[in-house]
Amino acid sequence: MTDTADPTEVLRYTAFSADPAGGNPAGVILDASGLDEAAMLGIAAELGYSETAFLTAPPADLGGESGRAFTVRYFSPKAEVPFCGHATVATAVALAERIGPGELVFATRAGTVPVSVTGSATDGPGLRATLTSVEPHVEEVADADLAEALAALDWPAADLDPGIPARIAYAGARHLVLGAATRARLADLAYDFARLEALMRRLDLTTVQLVHRAGPALFHVRDPFPVGGVVEDPATGAAAAAFGAYARELGLVPADAVLTLHQGEDMGRPGVLTVELRAGDSRVRVGGAGVRIA
Template sequence: MTSDVLRYTAFSGAADGGNPAGVVLDASGLGDDRMLEIAAELGYSETAFLTAPPHGLGTAGRAFTARYFSPKAEVPFCGHATIATAIALAERIGPGDLVFATPAGTVPVSVEATGEGLRATLTSVEPHLEEIGAADLAEALAALDWPAADLDPAFPPKIAYAGARHLVLGAATRERLTDLAYDVPRLEALMRRLDLTTVQLVHRAGSDVFHVRDPFPVGGVYEDPATGAAAAAFGAYARELGLVPDDAVLTLHQGTDMGRPGVLTVELRAGDPRVRVGGAGTRIR
């Protein structure tokens, strides 16, 4: 495996779509400070760093310890960097099952070859929802410059977790979602206090189709182009609130407003609390 910094995009088969991630397949010689430095130099929302797995985790050569760094800090889990890393590995050791030991827990990933290229699907850690206080919600809306009337009443604000914490807010219209211009220091301060990774802004376009955007100031990035961890959290949110069936496949469109369109597939299975998030990916040349 290489210790070079590779560049892949996730949730798109085109190099100029989806969410770019850094991938270091052998980070065994890197300390925390150097990993953070590499992530900051690269400037992507996250870079993934692989080392040897804990004893007994998965099949030899297909199990790894994974850590994720944004330009500002380490994050407990990153979906798009997981997808990107899985595709980078599959190009070298072949498609199939992988397993990552992450700070958030064990995350299995499967990679398959399709007629359109490689596609990876991760299975989240067990998710849960939390309430957000009225004062904190008011502060979030003020930082976003969203009047409360612009919220979709079918989507009650909640904090959703599936490896990282995300505040889910529903936009009543596509226009509300398109018009994103927020107070960076104010939203970042709130997110740090609530230990949020992103704010998941959602507009429902159909029974199983959604448009999403994710401000990510705590990571040093204005907006994340395609957010696998938030997609997993949203899948759990939508199922628990009865917005979708227990068995469902959801399509999330993200990055369109940034000029980096990506598609995230979210699969829910009755009887299994975990959420599966999949998509294409490719190397950025």
């Protein structure tokens, strides 16, 4: 154990980076048993990160090693979300600093999410957490909804990459995947916040996953998140898991593949997400480093 602080303290961790100035920051409350929904939402809003994770005791039937299973709820500054990848990684790293690396099990609104933590909090490259998604799926997006998304983004249809066709992908939360034909198109993001938020609420989307392919297994991504009250998410584990399922289903990558997603560079918070696909296993694994923010 490296920290004996009050478990109700709001901890701050970044995920998908070993640098506190990179990746996506998340709040973590290790004991939220005394908090109701209004209190959780208030803490998340005051903190202002895209998500804050709140831990309580696990359900009796969750399984997992004693003391290493938890119920986790995720709140953005505006609402509860069913699942959040970066806050899962941040929470797993926070727990590993206190109870050691190894296997964890999280009960989330989206389902059961196993997380494996490797490394050391004091030696070498630090701690790294890898989550295994719930069962993913991919669905078509209506032409009118795609047109509305492009209008809100102010993206001409000609700027889309036809090799990355628009779809809605799910791996714990729903994301609209859009391909950018060039890196410059992806870098130029100035969208109509209210218009995109309205569309996302109607389609029950958590983020829009904007993707530029830079190589066979290398992608740059950005994630507008207006439904959470945040212009852009710096590193989005749930969207990375959804994109992994999407890329496999559409044949963009082999059934066995390890993808590297770079996110946050255009925001000045670079992060790296590793997405692992395994033949014969439909679930997606998303991993990255994590570190406490002083």
